Amino acid sequence: MKFSAQNPVKSLHLVSLGCTKNLVDSEIMLGKLKDYKISDDATNADVLIVNTCGFIDSAKEESINTILDLHEQRKDESVLVVAGCLTQRYQEELQKEIPEVDIFTGVGDYDRIDELVDQKRSAFTNQVFLASDTNERVITGSSYHAYVKLSEGCNQTCSFCAIPSFKGKLHSRTLQSLVKEVKSLVSKGYTDFSFVSQDSSSFLRDQGQKDGLEQLINEVDKIEGIKTARILYLYPSTTTLSLIDTIAESKTFENYFDMPLQHITPSMLKIMKRGKGVEKLNELMDHMKSKPNSFVRTTFIAGHPGETQEDHEALCEYIANYKFDRANVFSYSTEEGTAAAKSDALIDQEIIDQRADEIGEIIAKTTQESLEKEIGKTFEVYIDGESDEHEFLLSARKTTWAPDIDGEIYINDNELYDENNPEQLAFGQIYTVRVTELSGDKLLATVIK
Structure with a gap:
């Protein structure tokens, strides 16, 4: 970027x-x-x-x-x-x-x-920098959407991840600092927010509070001027049914559930040190899906050391059955200093890539099915501007979706159009649209309100 x-x-x-x-x-x-x-x-x-x-x-x-x-x-x-x-x-x-x-x-x-x-000098401070409400930022890429970072570092011990080795343990910002920053951004015209960190559902756990993210949601709900928000990067062992309920009950936060699962079989979750049993994981995932207009996104790793062909097949079956709205798969990459790098059960790269391709094909199918379900539906979108595809198409995003990663909707008609006032659609604003068709992986829609 x-x-x-x-x-x-x-x-x-x-x-x-x-x-x-x-x-x-x-x-x-x-x-x-x-x-x-x-x-x-x-x-x-x-x-x-x-x-x-x-x-x-x-x-x-x-x-x-x-x-x-x-x-x-x-x-x-x-x-x-x-x-x-x-x-x-x-x-x-x-x-x-x-x-x-x-x-x-x-x-x-x-x-x-x-x-x-x-x-003109180099420097490496030992402590990771943690943003605060006093840091002046130049928001890029959008006139209405901003990312807000909740914390730095991570207390999880995933077998494949080296992030804690150079980002350190979890350091959460204070709730007051975050509320102050969001209010400041709202005063500058920002209305849509994505809250991010390495492990968002652990927010404030380093300060002895297990419901930190729920507290944040409740405080953000009180801020006037915010239209929509979503949380990225929930972690299985620190996400609760109560948190899912709080997101669903919020007037501001979309029912957007982004939880990287990485795998689903008991043996692989144990090897990967993911800290949540399959039964509890299924309970969480089903609870997310049960919420009105829920949108569930995840990621998986193919070919982690110790993964058997049976594990891979079970994962494929799970992805096909759950039908995630969006998902990504990564071929396992050996990272120095991680537990997985020391494993004596490394898998041949050709097999890793083959498994990733198989998962990728299933994800492509379920993503297409998720998009097809939108045909004929009416919902709200943000209009971002002219599309790169054609000068007569506008680029929009469903308010639930995260910017840049969940897709783009083309606006090809406007029922509000008035030849005496042809520039009625304002960029960065919310409009209600009706989806008319799916072309490739792009939804086409008409503005109706």
Whole structure:
């Protein structure tokens, strides 16, 4: 994702890779460097920043390629800065192997990026940076939607995940800080929010409170001016039936349930250290699906060490039967320092990829079925602007859906149209639409209200 902003003096080009949590940190860096004019042109920028991802091999490769590409493009005397998860995780190796980079920093100095750029020096603070309501951000990509980060770090011990090794233990923001930030964003015109973290359902558990996310929902419901919100990244062992009920009863939060399951058989959940029995997991998933207009999203890992063909087949059957609205599958990637990396039951890469492909085909089918169910329905959408597909189509998103990941709806007709007032549809606003058909993976709809 690439960004732009304004200032007559020096220019800045920033590339944010990886997850939306990284995006929030990138927006904080843009806020600290607000005296720079932000440019889409890397060749003429005075400062270039890559906020890297270090989660899995493909993300690491993308980060390295982006760094080297920007170095090739940049002008003389420009400053190349590399920040984020990859540099935090491999700080010594990267500083040694990529001398082209002028400044290295990790995940603890986003709010000091202006100092580091001015002094042209690298720094790695031991503590992970935790956003607060005092951090001024430059919200990117939307005039009405913003991500809000609940916490940093994670207390889970998943066998395949290296995040706690460089992000540390769970550190939740205070409820007061979050409410203050949301109110500030609402005062600037933002009406739609996605709350994110490594493990959102554990919010405030590090402060001894097991219902932190429920408290947040209740407080956000009191804020005037918010139209919609959703929570991303629930964790099985810290999600309760009560939390699901609180989301469903909220006047603000959509019935959007995003819980990465990774697997479903008892043996694999134990190997993966996922901490929830299959019976309890099924109870949670069924409770989510039972809510009105619920939308359930998840992710799976194919080919984790110890996964048998029977485990794989059971997972395929579960995905096909549950019929998730959206899902993703990742081929297992061995990450240094994780429990899975030490396993003596590693699976051949060809088998891993084959299993991922099989799961991907099932997911494609269930996603298509989810979209087909929308034909003929009436619901609310945000209209984002003109579509990339055609100048006469508008791009919209169902209010339930998360931006950029759950799909796009094309508006191809407007029953409110008045030839004396042809520009009635305002971008960033909510309209009621009726879905008329499905073309490929895109719903087509008519504005009716």
